[in-house]
Amino acid sequence: MPARILLSLFALTVLCPAWGVAAEPAPSKRPNILFIFSDDHAPHAIGAYNGWLKSVDPTPNIDRLAQQGMLFENSFCTNSICGPSRAVILTGKHSHINGFMNNGNRFDGGQPTLPKYLRAAGYQTALYGKWHLKSRPQGFDDWKILSGQGLYYNPDFQTPDGRVTVQGYCTDIVTDMAVDWMTNQRDADKPFLLMCQHKAPHRNWMPPPRYLNLYDGVTIPEPDTLFDQWTDNASPARAQEMEVDRHMDLACDLFVGLTPDYQAPADGKSRDQSAAVNLKRFTPEQLAAWNAAWGPKDEEFRRQNPQGKDLVRWKYQRYAKNYLRCVRTVDDSVARLMQTLDELGIADNTIVVYSSDQGFYIGDHGWYDKRWMYEESLKMPLIVKWPGVAKPGSRDRHLVQNLDYAETFLDAAGVKIPADMQGRSLAPLLRGETPNNWRDAIYYHFYEYPGVHMTARHYGIRDQRYKLIYFYQQDEWEFYDLEQDPDELTNAYGDPRYAQQIADMKQRLTQLREHYGDGTGDAPPITTAANF
Structure with missing residues (x-):
């Protein structure tokens, strides 16, 4: 793998390709599966889901994908946190069965998984991007995974041959790896499962240079519950630590005054300092672009000196814009991957799935992060383009979960679904059918x-x-x-x-x-x- 993976300015300006809306009938041979998976992307930050952020057009290319396939309106996770959601998708089993119940666990790679079943059935398998399961991936012909949570700039990757550092922006690098594998490395005589898994838009929401000024001059709509204090129901949520108001740090989370040599105050407060750590790895050019963007904005913040609710509103605007700037990089990735399928002539026989590991609070209830069973973190996006099967522009309201993904992919590939998997294939729903015995509730x-x-x-x-x-x-x-x-x-x-x-x-x-x-x-x- 080359030490440097860079996107040309030209490539970045043609990210809205000519891939059409109408789905053509698929050939009878087994379909390829392209699984595009982001981290913490809430459905209401996708235009096609018609949430309150639609007005700022956050995802034009993911929206185009929805026009080509089926959008699931009632898609939910089984455990709203990064590692467990990934383990459920790999195994088709709940957390207590697959053994990965929280991010402190280590995934048992020896157990049966989706890529192993598909590989045994003749599929070529590859994984690039965020893994977050601590153990070494198994069942993949090729893989390159981010170390731990991964860094937005110049990240480290674990590979079958050891660790490498790749210069550039994480979302672009992972996309480059996926595009290179489809173009130059795969066996064209075999169907494939390609899992392209992004870090974005996970905390600390560090945008790339090209989007540092996106949404400048734009006011992001506020959620109706921005100032919800959870006082009327005495919920255990009263003890949470994820409020934009009290827990979002001006420097570590919102970059006010953040420098490579930043030292957090010794005040006992918990802070995620990964952004400061990442700044130490910036190239001089990256750091210059970063400082040029944030310097004037920080000066304006200090001049305004907002207090009380005005400060909460300011913090929300800075947070939401950075979150959506990171979302836009994932949207760019979808465009490039779809364009690559077209260029390779395999779009008509490739199932494309867009999802994220759970939902996220973008100021909803005054929060950021996920974890709770409340709607904003329970719901996860799921959009599937399956040419010749899923009706373009269709929407489904059945109750589905990430528990169903492995079974769906196996079913599409003509592989028998193991009896010990706990989900159900979504193939009947994608065909527009209404099964009489579909689940009436999710757990x-x-x-x-x-x-x-x-x-x-x-x-x-x-x-x-x-x-x-x-x-x-x-x-x-x-x-x-x-x-x-x-x-x-x-x-x-x-x-x-x-x-x-x-x-x-x-x-x-x-x-x-x-x-x-x-x-x-x-x-x-x-x-x-x-x-x-």
Whole structure:
């Protein structure tokens, strides 16, 4: 691999290719699978999902992909945190089964996984980008993974031959690796699974030089719940540490006055200092571009000296713009990958999937990060283009999860789905069918406590209208009617009007725990047979 992977200015100016909207019938041979996976990309930061950020046009190329395929409106994760979500996708099994329940775990690469099954069936497999499972990837013909969380600028990669440092911007580098593999390294006589997995838009939201001034002069819409204080429901969320107001650091998270030699104050507060660490690795040219962009903005901030709610609003604007600047690099990647499929003449026989490991708070409820079973972090994007199968521009409202991805890919490849996988193939939904026995609820379980952001352990159930959450260490329940209270502002667990729904949901929750074999965490003693 070359020591330097750079994109020409010309390449960066033609990122809106001529790939069309209409899907052509696919050949009968087994399809390729291109899996584009970002980190912390909330659906409401995708234009096609019609969220409150659509007005700033965050994802023109991902939106174009949605026009070519099917968008899943009710797509959810099983455990809203980076490593566990990836482990679920690889195995088709919940966290308590695959053994990776929190980011402190190490993935057991010896267990059966999606790439192993496809490789055994004659597929060529490759992985580039974020792995975040600590163990060495298995089942891939080629792989290059970011070390740990990875850095936005000049990152280190672990490869089968050792560690290498690649100069450039992370999203572009990972895209280059995927494009090079499709163009120059794959066996054209074999179908492939290519997993292109980005760091962006994960914290600390460091944009590339070309987007440092994107959205300057633009006011990003505020979420309605920016100043939500979680006071009326006495939720375990009262102890969280992810508020834009109290926990987002001006220097470490928002780059005000941040320099390569920055030293955090010794005040006992937790700070993510990866941005300062990354600045030490900048080239002189990168650092000059960085300082030229942030210097005037920081001066204006100091001149305004906002306080109180004005400061929260300022912090939100700086955060949301950087988040969306990083999102735009992923959108660029989608454009380049789709253009490459067209240039290679394989677009008509390639399934393209865009997803992210979970949702994210972009000021919703006054927060950043994920972890909770509330909608903004529970929902994850899922867009699938399958030429000749998924109707262009279609939308599906069935309840689906990342638990279903492996089964879907195996089904599409004509590989028998192992009986011990816990999800279901989405192929019938992609064909526009309405299975009579599709799941009527999804199950969720979050384990990482104590930990970063202090999110209490909890599990729960969500159907098309209601959500029930059990914080088992605190023995506290929350219940929401998502039709009447879509922002989940009022815990209705004690409301007698919902007594029957809550009782029914408790039974279904216990049934799902039994169905999935989850004996972890405390559980109320309720058992009833059910149709899954």
